[in-house]
Ligand code: ADP
Ligand code: MG
């Protein structure tokens with residue numbers, strides 16, 4: 287389509303030029319050649335004889351004649367003879383001829399005339415050929431681009447100025463320790479080879495997105511001061527089959543030339559997935575690419591001083607062949623940062639910014655469990671933007687807090703105005719969540735309740751765990767499930783009606799209940815069994831063909847257990863809300879009034895509520 291467009295554009299411009307040129311030429315010659323009167327040679331001879339002629343200008347055969355009265359004529363002489371000869375032949379006396387001023391005009395005019403003919407005849411052809419040539423060149427370029435796919439699109443980082451070092455990576459001490467060894471191998475490979483030690487060939491960095499894998503790989507290259515070839519797994523997968531494999535070959539050839547060097551394959555799961563597990567197109571291609579990577583890595587001899595670092599956030603889908611000794615035999619697991627590491631990362635990213643006096647990064651670190659390094663970097667950046675937007679010079683604690691909420695929940699949408707009724711429903715919905723969370727013992731504490739819409743949610747109840755958690759108890763998960771139904775139950779009880787606002791809660795609750803039953807063995811009836819191969823991680827190809835390693839009967843049992851769990855959670859929420867209806871009203875009213883209730887205020891409300899309750903029990 288685009289080529290066609292281009293063609294027409296070229297064609298029109300070519301035609302336009304053509305018309306213009308012929309117009310110019312015809313204008314030029316038309317006026318010049320028509321003006322003087324045409325006379326015959328014999329008449330001219332007679333006029334020369336009678337001394338009427340002042341001047342004759344000759345250009346090729348053309349004669350431009352000016353007579354004594356400055357009248358102009360034109361004629362043509364024959365080609366073979368010179369003008370004097372011609373006149374002599376016509377019987378003009380030589381002394382008469384010599385009285386005429388004869389000027390030889392170098393044949394600019396005649397040349398131009400021929401040129402004009404040439405141009406008029408040849409130019410169109412030239413233009414047409416030009417257009418075709420241009421188009422074919424374009425097409426060829428496209429073709430060669432396609433066929434250049436085999437070349438790896440590697441990026442080389444040896445720029446000593448933009449060096450990343452371990453100093454730029456906060457925390458991750460175990461990972462750094464492991465990688466320091468690699469740096470040592472690259473720097474002093476002789477020492478190790480002489481001792482007969484086998485240099486590791488591959489290091490696999492595994493960790494959630496944004497935990498600093500790419501950063502760490504760059505730091506290794508910076509520390510070792512060797513060329514660093516960076517390619518992303520997805521770049522191997524292209525339009526044509528076989529391209530990935532040839533790219534791998536190309537990549538390793540380049541790396542070997544530059545050895546000692548580091549090859550960094552980011553997002554290796556794009557090619558390193560378990561073979562034979564894909565659905566749909568392209569998985570053959572991936573297999574070939576993966577095989578080629580394995581072949582290349584096996585082909586390293588002891589002298590080959592290349593270390594392949596690969597990163598993935600899906601180690602579970604990797605082909606076991608990649609993990610065999612001699613390939614990616616070193617595995618570095620990169621966890622989400624813990625509270626101390628989070629503080630370090632925050633500090634690192636705050637280093638080039640201006641914090642206001644009294645900014646407590648530790649408090650931010652405490653409130654951000656589950657944040658990755660990238661989230662934290664983003665948080666600091668958002669805070670800086672917020673500060674700049676309000677024309678202040680220093681980043682305050684407030685800025686950091688609002689940036690944190692923005693990172694968790696998306697930007698506030700103050701312009702998204704709720705109608706009075708929507709506001710009421712949202713307030714009761716969020717109050718329901720908060721009430722259930724506040725009353726249940728094992729749920730995470732409420733951090734903030736708000737009916738200012740954020741992202742896609744009309745309102746939100748933000749709950750944050752008190753500390754980093756790696757294990758979750760059944761009691762906690764069940765309480766959390768009940769909290770998810772707080773909004774739904776409140777809407778139903780207060781308005782005797784439901785809105786679509788609870789859909790996300792329901793989706794999440796269902797998924798959570800299913801996990802409890804199928805993976806955590808937390809249903810008494812089903813017992814300690816795990817069903818389905820893939821964990822909570824969903825990944826297309828495999829999920830669709832997920833082995834159903836249980837019978838239909840068990841499937842029914844699972845379904846009924848999931849339902850039971852959900853009904854139980856809903857029941858808990860409903861009971862609490864009915865019992866604490868007055869408290870629910872209080873929270874909702876306050877929300878409508880101030881839109882946002884912070885942690886401190888909510889805790890105060892909760893304390894009062896509990897006090898009145900115990901008093902009433904005593905009474
Ligand atoms: P991934 O693990 O997805 O490859 P990246 O290495 O791309 O993550 O990290 C993204 C960004 O997050 C980095 O550029 C950096 O700014 C920040 N970051 C992540 N982890 C750390 C860390 N440990 N120390 C400092 N910054 C970090
Ligand atoms: Mg990355």
Ligand code: ZN
Pocket residue numbers: 715719773774787788791
């Ligand atoms: Zn909700």
